[in-house]
Amino acid sequence: MTLTDRILSSILSNTKAPEDRKIGVEIECLYYTKEGQRLPVNIGESFSAQAMKDELEQKFSKTATPPHISIEPGGQMEWASPPHTTLFDVDKSLQQYFGYTEEIADREELIQLDLSLEPFFAPEDIELINQNKYYHMHNRFSLTGELGPWMMRNTTSVQINLDYSSLEEAEEMAFVADCITPLSSMMFSHSPFWNGKPANMENLRYRIWNNTDNERCGSLMGFGIVEKKGLLESFSRLVQMTPAIFIRGTDDELLPFDGPMGKWLQLLEDANALSDDIIQLALHQLFTHVR
Template identity: 35%
Template sequence: MLTIEQIMRYHSKIDVPISPKKVGIELELFCINGQNNTIVPYQVIEDGISVQNLIGYLMAYKGFSISDFTKTFELKKGQTKITLEPGAQFEFCSAPHEYLTDLLRDLHIYNLTLQELADEFKVYWLDVSYFPVGKPSDVSLIPNPRYETMHNYFQRTGKLGRDIMCYTGSLQITFDYDSLQDLEEKVNRALLLKPIFLFLTANSRLREGKDTGLRSFRTITYRNTDSSRMGTPGSEEIWNSGRWTLLSYIQKVLKAPVMFSLREKYTYQETDNKAFDSFMEDSSLSDYLFHNSTIWTDIRVRQYFEIRYLDNPGIKLIPGIIILLYTLIYNPTLWSSFLKEIPYSFNEVPQVVDLLNTASEVSDDYWKNKLMEPFMTLTEHIQRNIEPSLSLSLDPIKDKIVNYKSSDDLLNLGNDKDILYYFKRNHYSIKI
């Protein structure tokens, strides 16, 4: 029998020795056929480019080997992994690193590998968080029982599950903690920062070639698909209480429907979608951890925690975003100083997120008059005090803080070809 106390003990890391604090990332990108500007499919029947071709190249020439193709189509090289999302988006999974310089070096090596694939197969990479043209139904799901079951489940819970699976990408950053108190302090910190960092990373304004009026349409796909396992990492009451707690998170996880059979692990059978807490009598901690892997809230807790609310801001901004969050999460003195400058309270976070996510004069004024100056001051302070090899990574952030409206140029792009050319020219496909 599994109890909440056992789950609390696991997440609280009571039996885990304190170790150096590490940081890791997961980064999702779209692979695009340079000949016809379509998403490269996992497999093709006739001659053509496929993700399978790229995988074969990575295995033959870059030292990757198959680690797991039953769950997420995983390739591994050392501690670095490449997995595939349901629509064949490439996901880079870094090793956890103690030092930012090591993490960013691994990211740079991965970028060079992707550039080599681009040159070899005449593809390019889009670092956006919602594919801006076409429809998710245009993309075939990877033939895999896990993804097929997910797709069937999402058909019952909302209208945008296919969008999440095939048309979205993100940047996720993972951090360590030492204890229950440390976890709750850091997660509350990360949630309070959501309006600022979603604003800075927002990179999914277009849908089907049209302006959604939102800086991050990706956030809407999650909000309108399955609230039981997405969105707030706990009860919505945390915003009224003014604080996130681990117990609130666990209670949400336990109330979420079981997506895959717990009795036949990794066969990904469909279930009748009863809440996990109805299985507690016959479940183990490993059953809970398996179920927890199907929870996609803004923050997900394991024996580390993942910030999952970020858009993929574009490759030029990613190093700076990592540096800023790393510093704010791990430096309590700097955090205490910046906290005094945040103009909204914890219980106002959802409203400020919505305000800043709407492309409007009201949103612009709020950023310009309340957040721009204190966040620029923070960024400049961090830039002056980090090692020189990292400082230049914050220049694109400073530019975004001031020129936050530059993405409005998308409104004048015209047809689908022009839109993709814009992203190809201004985003990832620039030579590294």
């Protein structure tokens, strides 16, 4: 089995029966103190994004299928819903989450914004989360694009996760989603301010993501993937050509790596040490609009 086939097999390993397909949503929000400063991301003397995450996880601890709560590099709080059968169930789960966040925000006198772009501060004004993963990303994106630090600390997103029942369905879904990305990004830009000034007609979040790292960001068509037939095979090859931001060391520590992800994955494959978890780590280092 070639490395391309191995990656493709991993992508298709979670294929669902048509009647078992579900949908999930990931939503990020910005939080501010009553003084108008971004909520600190790391634990310190004042209430932090990490403390908020811990409290939210505690509130959901007795839920049968809890959501996944995480913190983005600038302290943006991300809620990832459990997989649901209908959008009504997704909304019910989201409203429960917002009920908890509003309770915490009222107590701590926080302000919640659902904008897709930080309206006031520059990246250097925002603390970076204390995690090796994001240190490696910051080092990479500070060199690759004009607006990489803005993407990490100053943007939020909504991500839709869809199950698929076959290779053909997955390729069609990805192709259609990639085709409509320019339109959907305009319809849902929701970034009216930048550095305290009106954005006017500019789609700033889209501009930021397209100026982060040209070797891993953008549309599939921008990488020459222009047909739905064979899309996943082409995507699997793209993964191998993309420069690695980090790799997983023998003690599970994330380490920098000089070279494409295919080089790292092939070394593991030759050593019979390549797992689906490692492939997922590689896939998560590709930031195309559809992935």
